[in-house]
Amino acid sequence: xxxxxxxxxxxxxxxxxxxxxxxxxxxxxxxxxxxxxxxxxxxxxxxxxxxxxxxxxxxxxxxxxxxxxxxxxxxxxxxxxxxxxxxxxxxxxxxxxxxxxxxxxxxxxxxxxxxxxxxxxxxxxxxxxxxxxxxxxxxxxxxxxxxxxxxxxxxxxxxxxxxxxxxxxxxxxxxxxxxxxxxxxxxxxxxxxxxxxxxxxxxxxxxxxxxxxxxxxxxxxxxxxxxxxxxxxxxxxxxxxxxxxxxxxxxxxxxxxxxxxxxxxxxxxxxxxxxxxxxxxxxxxxxxxxxxx
Amino acid sequence: xxxxxxxxxxxxxxxxxxxxxxxxxxxxxxxxxxxxxxxxxxxxxxxxxxxxxxxxxxxxxxxxxxxxxxxxxxxxxxxxxxxxxxxxxxxxxxxxxxxxxxxxxxxxxxxxxxxxxxxxxxxxxxxxxxxxxxxxxxxxxxxxxxxxxxxxxxxxxxxxxxxxxxxxxxxxxxxxxxxxxxxxxxxxxxxxxxxxxxxxxxxxxxxxxxxxxxxxxxxxxxxxxxxxxxxxxxxxxxxxxxxxxxxxxxxxxxxxxxxxxxxxxxxx
Numbered sequence: 001x002x003x004x005x006x007x008x009x010x011x012x013x014x015x016x017x018x019x020x021x022x023x024x025x026x027x028x029x030x031x032x033x034x035x036x037x038x039x040x041x042x043x044x045x046x047x048x049x050x051x052x053x054x055x056x057x058x059x060x061x062x063x064x065x066x067x068x069x070x071x072x073x074x075x076x077x078x079x080x081x082x083x084x085x086x087x088x089x090x091x092x093x094x095x096x097x098x099x100x101x102x103x104x105x106x107x108x109x110x111x112x113x114x115x116x117x118x119x120x121x122x123x124x125x126x127x128x129x130x131x132x133x134x135x136x137x138x139x140x141x142x143x144x145x146x147x148x149x150x151x152x153x154x155x156x157x158x159x160x161x162x163x164x165x166x167x168x169x170x171x172x173x174x175x176x177x178x179x180x181x182x183x184x185x186x187x188x189x190x191x192x193x194x195x196x197x198x199x200x201x202x203x204x205x206x207x208x209x210x211x212x213x214x215x216x217x218x219x220x221x222x223x224x225x226x227x228x229x230x231x232x233x234x235x236x237x238x239x240x241x242x243x244x245x246x247x248x249x250x251x252x253x254x255x256x257x258x259x260x261x262x263x264x265x266x267x268x269x270x271x272x273x274x275x276x277x278x279x280x281x282x283x284x285x286x287x288x289x290x291x292x293x
Numbered sequence: 294x295x296x297x298x299x300x301x302x303x304x305x306x307x308x309x310x311x312x313x314x315x316x317x318x319x320x321x322x323x324x325x326x327x328x329x330x331x332x333x334x335x336x337x338x339x340x341x342x343x344x345x346x347x348x349x350x351x352x353x354x355x356x357x358x359x360x361x362x363x364x365x366x367x368x369x370x371x372x373x374x375x376x377x378x379x380x381x382x383x384x385x386x387x388x389x390x391x392x393x394x395x396x397x398x399x400x401x402x403x404x405x406x407x408x409x410x411x412x413x414x415x416x417x418x419x420x421x422x423x424x425x426x427x428x429x430x431x432x433x434x435x436x437x438x439x440x441x442x443x444x445x446x447x448x449x450x451x452x453x454x455x456x457x458x459x460x461x462x463x464x465x466x467x468x469x470x471x472x473x474x475x476x477x478x479x480x481x482x483x484x485x486x487x488x489x490x491x492x493x494x495x496x497x498x499x500x501x502x503x504x505x506x507x508x509x510x511x512x513x514x515x516x517x518x519x520x521x522x523x524x525x526x527x528x529x530x531x532x533x534x535x536x537x538x539x540x541x542x543x544x545x546x547x548x549x550x551x552x553x554x555x556x557x558x559x560x561x
Contacts, residue, residue, distance in 0.1 A: 181398050188365055189412040190387030199415075203402055281402040282443045 070250040079254025086239070090258055093224050093235040096152055097266070100159020101220035105213055108164035112171025116201075117193075133165050138226050145231040155227030155235070162223040163216040170212025174205025207278060214270035221263050236262075301494045305537050314467060314499050315341035315364055320373035322359055322525075332524035333359045337373070339518060339527060341467070341501055346493055348502045348510035348517045350556065356525025357503045361469050364501060365390050378466070387416050391460030391498075393470040397452035399444035399459075405431070406440040409459040416463065423462055430458040433495070434488060450481040454488065461492075467499040474509070486512055490539050507556040511549055512539065519559045529559060 054072050061071040070078075079086065111129070115122045137158065144154035178201050186196045228237025236255050243251040278284070322334040333356040341347055341364070349357040362368040363375055366385040375382050377389065391412075399408045406427060413423045431437050434454040436447075444452055453473060460468055473489075474482045490513055493500060504510050510517050517531045535548045543549055 179398070181394055181396055182400075184367060185392070185394065185398050185411075186415065188367060188385050188387060188390065188392040189415040190385055191415040195415055199411075200400070203400070282445060283402055 067247060067249050070253065074250045075253040075257075078248060078250035079257070082251070082254075086236070086255065086258055089234065089236045089239045089255075090262060092152075093221070093228065093237065093259075094262060096155040096224035096227070096235065097159050097217075097220040097262075099152075100156045100223055101163045101213075101217045103156065104160030104163030104220065105167045105216050107160070108167035108212075108216065109171050109209070111164070112168040113175065113197075115168075116172045116175035117197075129165075129168065132161065137162050137223070141226050141230045144227070150232045154231065155224045158227045159220040159223030163220040166215040166219060167209070167212040170208045170215075171205065174208025174212075175201050177208065178204050203281070203283070206281070207283060210270075210274040210277065214267065214274060217266050217270050218263060221259070221266060225259065301491070301538055304494060304497050307497075312343050313340040314343045314378060315339075315501075316374075316376045316379075317360075317363075318374050320360075320363065320375055321371045322356070322363065322368070323371045334363075335524035335526050337525075337527055339530075341499060342516075343466075343499055344497050345515045346500045346502065346513055348504060348514040349520060350504060350507055350510045350517055350560065351520030351525070352522050352560070353505055355520040355522035357520055358471050359525070360520075361471050361501060361503050364467075365392055365469050387412065388418070388463060389466045391463070391465040391468045393453075393456055393460045393468065393473045395472045395475045397444070397449070397456040399452055399455060401444050404441050404443060405436065405447070405455050408444065409455055409462050412459060413463045418463060426464070427458065427462045430461055431455075433492060434458055448481075449477055450485055453477065453485060457489070457492065461496070461498070465498070467501065470500065470502045472503055472505070475504070475506075482509070487541060489513065494538055507553055507560060508544070511535065511552045511556060512543060517552075517556065519556065531555065531559075 057069075057072055061069045066074060111125065115125065140161065141154070141158050144157045148154040148157060182200055182204070183196070186200055191199070224235065225237035228235035229241055232238050233242070236259055240252055240255045243249075243255065317337050317339045320334055320337040320339075321332070323330050323332050325331070337360065339360075349360060351357050359368065363370055364377075364382070366377075366382045369383070377386060399405070400411070403411070406424075409427050409431065410419055410423060413419045428437065428440065431440050434457065436451060436454055436458070439447060439451065439455075444455070447455065453476075457468075457473070460470075474485045477485060486509055493513075500513075502510070502513060511533065512535075514533055517533065519528045519531065520526065521528045531552070533548075533552055535543060535546060535552060
């Protein structure tokens, strides 16, 4: 017996037309498609900006003299044949910056640990630390040359002086930022200061410390270049000064581009390492303020 | 002392020990705050008996957490005396005390098993026996499948269960719990209460439990110390006659209802 009202259509019970898996899969496909489109647009815009940059450069270059603003193609012609020479200089600069960042970083980290743990150390040392940052460090560069000669040493020293501060500051902030409940847990468990440092403070400060290290590494490049400007005949900084001396502006642009690439690779390598370490340790990063690249 | 050798029934049938584990007499705790003197605790007389489940109940700011910190040796008294097994408490007693906080405070970079072994490790007592006990306790709270997981992979309730295991692994004589389920949602909280009572009835470890939830206190405790705020004093200590073993049905018993009624009157 089939009872159907003439007005309402027959309703089927117990037969569901709803396939959850298919719905989810469709939605996922849609999202992926949107995401892919977004990425393509992002990259297109990025290329557009780069093309626009060179177009503007070209536009102004033809209205200027090669001494002030050479055309992009001239920069390429001046730079590419000298690639071996430039690579040598870059390698030299890279070593100075890296060594400077290492020395500065070690000192910055050690001082940071000391200051975070001792109020007295902070009171006594902070005037000197602040003064070392308040003085325009570039002004110290000639002095370092007098002390350390014309080789790599003064450049490493300037790089270290600039690089130590970001790591010091971030180490202090990180070590002080430890959640008090965790400190209480360690205290209640009878942990000594050594255990609390290695098993708690250092680990929870790690995101801050790694961010500080990345900034230090980038700043060290600045220190190395400043050192090379002032003395010596090796390194990208020295090469820029020499190119300026013989009015080879096109080569100067090429060297500046080389420096930018070194800085960029420093930044990206440091950030990759940072993420890898934090991911392996299941720690979330200190901040989400980094630029996406 | 090995917690898990006896069943729940055996444990409950055993006559309760009535020696005092922690004794507080005329305890005061004052501290300066913004130029005024705050009387956080005033002439507290309280005994924590061995093997009992004691709750401290009161509004927030009544000094119940301060009292717990004093028992843990994390804070020192301003006046009076506080003894642990007949000995003055002057510093933390890690081997005798297990502490559970409102938050799980698990280290995110350690697996659950390494987290629950942390206190033993810090005390230099990480042995094969501790590891076995950690595994047994994780099993008891239903976390044996998660011992190699990281805290971020667990829900809030599971994290808090791990925190309870962590406080028990080194076999302390007392478990101090500072609103351990205060950060959980109501349903998880009720579930955790049932879990805790199961653990307690198996282990019969001395527990001092701080809460502002009188139903929680009534469900769990042998005795309930009701506190008043500013200055923090103990208003009354109520002995529960709610029968054991307790389970989800307990809340419907007349004893439970009488007790909560009395508590809410005292706290209002």
